[in-house]
Amino acid sequence: MSDVQQIGDARSTMLGQIRAALRDVPPTERPEDVPVARDYQQHSTAAREAIIEQFIEFTVDYKAIVHRVREAELAHEIALICQARKLSRLIVPDDLPEAWLAEIKERAEIDTRADSRTDPLSNENLDASDGVLTGCALAIAQTGTIILDSGAYQGRRAITLVPDYHLCVVFTDQIVGIVPEAIRALHPTIVQERRPLTFISGPSATSDIELNRVEGVHGPRTLEVIVVERDPAATS
Amino acid sequence: MSTVYIPMLSFTDAAKTALADTQLRRNLGKATQTIRTKRAEVVHEMEDWQGLREAGRAIKERTLRHLDHYLLELEQSVQRAGGHVHWARDAAEACQIVTRLVQQHGTSEVVKVKSMTTEEIGLNEALAEAQITAFETDLAELIIQLANEKSSHILVPAIHKNRSEIREIFLDNLAPEHVAGLTDVPADLARAARSHLRQKFLSAKVAISGANFAVAETGTVCVVESEGNGRMCLTLPPVLISVMGIEKLIPTWQDFEVFMQLLPRSSTGERMNPYTTFWTGVAASDGPQEFHLVLLDNGRINTLADEIGRQALNCIRCSACLNICPVYERTGGHAYNSVYPGPIGAILTPQLVGTEHAASLPFASSLCGACYEVCPVKINIPEVLVHLRAKVVRQHQKERRVHTYEYQEGVVMKALSYIFSNRRRYEAAQRLARIGQLPFVHGGKIDALPGKLAGWTTVRDLRPVPQQSFRDWWRKRQAQGGSTAEGVRS
Numbered sequence: 001m002s003d004v005q006q007i008g009d010a011r012s013t014m015l016g017q018i019r020a021a022l023r024d025v026p027p028t029e030r031p032e033d034v035p036v037a038r039d040y041q042q043h044s045t046a047a048r049e050a051i052i053e054q055f056i057e058f059t060v061d062y063k064a065i066v067h068r069v070r071e072a073e074l075a076h077e078i079a080l081i082c083q084a085r086k087l088s089r090l091i092v093p094d095d096l097p098e099a100w101l102a103e104i105k106e107r108a109e110i111d112t113r114a115d116s117r118t119d120p121l122s123n124e125n126l127d128a129s130d131g132v133l134t135g136c137a138l139a140i141a142q143t144g145t146i147i148l149d150s151g152a153y154q155g156r157r158a159i160t161l162v163p164d165y166h167l168c169v170v171f172t173d174q175i176v177g178i179v180p181e182a183i184r185a186l187h188p189t190i191v192q193e194r195r196p197l198t199f200i201s202g203p204s205a206t207s208d209i210e211l212n213r214v215e216g217v218h219g220p221r222t223l224e225v226i227v228v229e230r231d232p233a234a235t236s
Numbered sequence: 237m238s239t240v241y242i243p244m245l246s247f248t249d250a251a252k253t254a255l256a257d258t259q260l261r262r263n264l265g266k267a268t269q270t271i272r273t274k275r276a277e278v279v280h281e282m283e284d285w286q287g288l289r290e291a292g293r294a295i296k297e298r299t300l301r302h303l304d305h306y307l308l309e310l311e312q313s314v315q316r317a318g319g320h321v322h323w324a325r326d327a328a329e330a331c332q333i334v335t336r337l338v339q340q341h342g343t344s345e346v347v348k349v350k351s352m353t354t355e356e357i358g359l360n361e362a363l364a365e366a367q368i369t370a371f372e373t374d375l376a377e378l379i380i381q382l383a384n385e386k387s388s389h390i391l392v393p394a395i396h397k398n399r400s401e402i403r404e405i406f407l408d409n410l411a412p413e414h415v416a417g418l419t420d421v422p423a424d425l426a427r428a429a430r431s432h433l434r435q436k437f438l439s440a441k442v443a444i445s446g447a448n449f450a451v452a453e454t455g456t457v458c459v460v461e462s463e464g465n466g467r468m469c470l471t472l473p474p475v476l477i478s479v480m481g482i483e484k485l486i487p488t489w490q491d492f493e494v495f496m497q498l499l500p501r502s503s504t505g506e507r508m509n510p511y512t513t514f515w516t517g518v519a520a521s522d523g524p525q526e527f528h529l530v531l532l533d534n535g536r537i538n539t540l541a542d543e544i545g546r547q548a549l550n551c552i553r554c555s556a557c558l559n560i561c562p563v564y565e566r567t568g569g570h571a572y573n574s575v576y577p578g579p580i581g582a583i584l585t586p587q588l589v590g591t592e593h594a595a596s597l598p599f600a601s602s603l604c605g606a607c608y609e610v611c612p613v614k615i616n617i618p619e620v621l622v623h624l625r626a627k628v629v630r631q632h633q634k635e636r637r638v639h640t641y642e643y644q645e646g647v648v649m650k651a652l653s654y655i656f657s658n659r660r661r662y663e664a665a666q667r668l669a670r671i672g673q674l675p676f677v678h679g680g681k682i683d684a685l686p687g688k689l690a691g692w693t694t695v696r697d698l699r700p701v702p703q704q705s706f707r708d709w710w711r712k713r714q715a716q717g718g719s720t721a722e723g724v725r726s
Binding site: 010011013014015017018019020021022024025029030031032034035036037038039040041058062117118120123124127140142143144145150156157158161162179180183184186187190191194195196197198199200201202203204205206207208209210211212214216217218219220 | 263266267270271283284287288290291294295297298301302303304305306307308317323324325329373374375376379392393394395398399402422423425426429430433434437438439453454455456462463464465467468471472482487489490492493494496497500504506507508509510511512513514515516517519520521522523531533537538540541543
């Protein structure tokens, strides 16, 4: 029997058996006839500032390091952090705003490498870097989660995964209150653009050894976040 | 061939071995208690928890009642997004499909994300037969694989190993450069695992994963994890093969707003797990450029056919029922002799492999109901347990397997129901019992019954049948003309 036949057989057998197994379901019943009550919170009722504070609190709770600055101070903050961490090779997505790197470039201590989909760095190159700097798509306060959707300022997934250090810029207007708000906001990305998504809540961790939490296994062992208040005059 | 994990020992026999292992009991006690407390804290944060549970249950019910419809929709969505879909009726077929795909890419090494489904079908063993080495990349799975053992907990499979045992396993099995100066500090052990696996991640051609969810509407598949080994496997190798039980479907993208709240809190007791990856087919120049989704039956359709047992397929593998279960807490996972241990395993395994192959599992419970209360998708585990017990007993009666406990209990219950359904027979039995029990009553209680009944009194005392029953007293009272005071005094 050829493979194609076998797969065809398995598919039709399984579908036939499923229909037989569901003989108690009336043939006229449509999926939407099975009621699903969405009797849970759909929108956050918290005030803006409270949402931002909760995001910071819960992100710190999951062992990330969080800074909060105004947009005008962003380039300076990035330079300070890189200096404090003694980063010398920093990966950035190629669409990262020049302004973010202005001060780093002035100091010329750090070699920034731009990664792009058309000219991707090798895994070995990423592995040999000291860290990566990106933006994000969204963040969720209720869970301390940063969401990457491979969109603007984020690059492809490998660059935020292989380096041992991730510095992530989150604008306050990217923070939503609760999970359903984030899922709703991501709908177009998923349905129309089919972009891959990564939810990040703190650095990688394991509790596999006697349930002791250890930060950092395979992903970046350090996650540092800069929460940025957008400056209406200096919108990037 | 259907599965590789049919219990060889009955639960009761396997539990005896587990109960004698004090190290295991200590580890388990600490682990389950810690996770229980964490879960309770983060669930308590959610005012709408019950609403979320009900929505989770209802979404799963809708999916299961229309599984054929949603599977076809998923197939279409995945194909539209550039993925390939395969259908596998049983473990052998699924292993065949995966092995062939790996061979087509001419590689003899694959990296794997922790997946219960691939463990269920014995994929690593099947790959090994084809000279393909599967590297488990989850820390606990790595420990288990190196120790050549089986997992004992859905979520923390190496829960039965302590740090010094893990250090020994690493020293014995990992290359010297990864374990030089290795101590038994957990962070140090994690570093050894990171170093050991890094090169594998960077160079692997094929990755194999399971799937926590797949969305029919969009074809999006999701893996929920903590360590980043999932992201590594799902992002770096050019080819990705995911094996998924057909019940892991959810209808729409929106449904994640329910499950991404229910799963992390119920599972690890976190508001959100560190990493979740969602992918929809293949993405240009980002991640794997070839994606295969294997849809697995392997007993699930049999489970679907049982209207009461069906709800076991709601399970999102959070393991909250394991951590709350007083039986699991003491026996651990190995006593269940199945990939799926604990209360959910006690209802899932017998349905996947047939009750005749796992007849003791539905009895591995005190029916206390704690598992139902914590289940994020409201699987009524006690209801299914009782239903399956009845099935086991009926089966043994049908096959006249007279030597089995279940058969004998059935006979006793039948006899009791005959006696209890008639006043004369009932009273005659009481009179007999009053005489019959005499040798066993000591100090007003029965503490050791003979023969087959001894099981009852090994852990509890039995009250003897009283010398005067209520009916006797009532009849006497009526005969004497009835005085309330008299009645109260006696």
